[in-house]
Amino acid sequence: MSTLPKKDVVIVGYGAAAGPVSLELAAAGYSVVVLERGPHLTTERDFQTGSFDSLRWAVRQEMVPGADIMPLTFRNRADQVAIPAPYRMASAVGGSSIHWSGQSWRFYEDDFRLRSALDAAYGKSGLADHLAADGAALADWPLAYRELEPFYDKVEYHIGIGGWPGNIAGAIRPLRSDEGNPFEAPRKRDYPFRPLRDNATDLVFREAALALGLKPFHVPTAITTEDWTSPYGISRNACTYCSYCMNYGCWNGSKGSSLVALLPAALKSGNFELRANAHVLRVNHRNGRAVSVTYIDGEGREQEQRGDIFILAAYSFQNVRLLLHSGIDGNGQVGKYFINRPEFHVSAAFDDRYLNGYAGPSVQRQAIDDFNGENAAEEKQRLGPDSFFVRGAAICSASQRLPLETYNDVPPDVPRWGAGYKAYLSQYLNRYLRVLAIAEPMPYEDCFIDLDPTHKDKYGVPAARVTRAVKTNELRMCRFIYDKIAALYRAAGAAKIWGRREPIAVASMVHDCGGLRMGAEPGRSATNRYGQLWTMPNLFVAGGALMPTMSGHNPTETIWALSYWQSAAILEKKLDLTDARRI
């Protein structure tokens, strides 16, 4: 093993979470090294033509590491033996921000104070008592929306998010009466450019939503819809509306990722070193301080990288796994309060029209937020105590219905193989759409990540073991949302409607958050408000693992914003690298 020259900052993983903080620190003069487990794929070499291949990227998932690298196991309850489960995130420079859909929202203002908000709304009535009975571990975030707002703004203007504003400083739908999300948290200013245009699927969704008196809007997206140059001086092309988007690297550089929107600026700083194919095995520590990480480099050699500040910016499972395997359990808080969404979607097919869902990117989406957060509070309260649930879901249409990604999505009365199956797909594959619900899950005392006692990766590091079940609130929420989606489909004149009204729990639903909760005090959280580990003040966590609670919106923009927020705290010396309590 060789020991490499010390750096100011050592960052593990280069996905969404690492992008902002690594760039900001390098630009400010810190020497930064990033150790990324995956390869350095590039737009020019790997995506420009190579992306147009569902077999490689969606079926065989070439960007997703196997169980020899990222073993994951799953069980519903702590008294069960966990079994291997599929991992779904990308391992490459840029991480899953390469192969995501690009759906890019802010969280709600009350997502940051969920415990207080729900206490105030339902504490007296007892309507939400099912949460306590299920062991819900609600919390307020240790930061308020207004504190993160400048960093959301920075994401939107530096990485490039397109949308229609729904709320500029309290003015609802200020620009066009029917385009922005009227429920969104207040923003300081408009988006830098507009979102993707609507396709046939979006128009079906939109017309049905309007017919039902709902307020549809086009989801904000991290995709450049015009030729655009960021404040970092990085120019990107306008999206061409190809269909190889979610699961694929963007052929055109239009889809925002840490790879195309941040890495070029980081490299230009001169203080930033990227090491791809660097598989970190553990954090070495002494007297409560991290001193180095041990990793296997691309040639299979073991290396030790020393540093002053360490930032674990791998995916939630891997951050927890690395800490636990390194003997860092953060007062027993590492791995607790894991939160992920239930798997949930509803499909429909039409007799009277084609939708040609193969033509266009996944995130060409119309959405409604009428049933998200507490926006439908009155209607939910009328459901009565046996059906009432808190929070809700964004509901949106999804495009990119490529054959290899959709051939399994057939109504339950259609055979899954044989002549009847072929006849169905031949008739309906291009007359079909799917609606997704971004259903908000709750954290629970008995949902967590730890180390699997049996399964290991090829280096002998134990698998991440996920313990997670669908609870009452998620079950009630999904039944309610299913019925709302079915009503949309009926209003649109769908011939067939199908899906799973009762959700199932899975190890990874790609929005896998929590596990390293940030909090206001040690003992009930793993890190402080800047992601600084309470028990190891020169070690930070970045990414969705920090989130104390989730949202009915996709998490990536918040992950990027938190990363900017952390970098500002370090640069402005708002924290003490010797004591995480001194903030």
Next chain:
Amino acid sequence: MRYPRGARFAISRRVAMKFGAGALVGASVASEAGRDASATAEPTGPADRLTREQYDGLAALAERIWPGAVAAGALIYIDRALAGAYARDLASYRVVLAALDARAKQQFGERFAAVKGEQQDALLRALEADALGELRAANGPALFEMLRAHVMEGVLSDPVYGGNRDFAGWKDVGYPGPYRLYTKDEQTSTQPLHMPYRSIKDL
């Protein structure tokens, strides 16, 4: 990137004729002749992967999953995959094809490829429902799902992988193949688009 080349593939003429896939046998001869250096690094021939009888069974199975799969080249796709990306599944193929043959002989007096379509369906339904006793330990439903997925990949993946011959699979479901750009008019149309079929190699 480099796509797998030089598939060696052969099924018995009787099975090929049964599915109207006479051209397939000819194609396999042509690709044998055109084998290049990269291909010779792969296993040395079909017999290393599956026996002729097993290929017959696989062809019959593929036709029951998706009528026309053999003519669409699904077996060429699978044969190449078993020589590369899915090499780890070869043992499972042998197990499940042998089990289907054994059960077909026991129940209907002939091997799987030779029994009637309805009888093949009954055997496949048994496999799918975990009712083939000899496969219970090997997880019959998972094996069925694997076979079904591989056949569908052979029908619906890009022709550069050996299946979806002449875009047969994409023509069945109305998918024109990869395009870098769609216009607003194309995207908002509620009629079929009738775009020319193309492969990633045409981009």
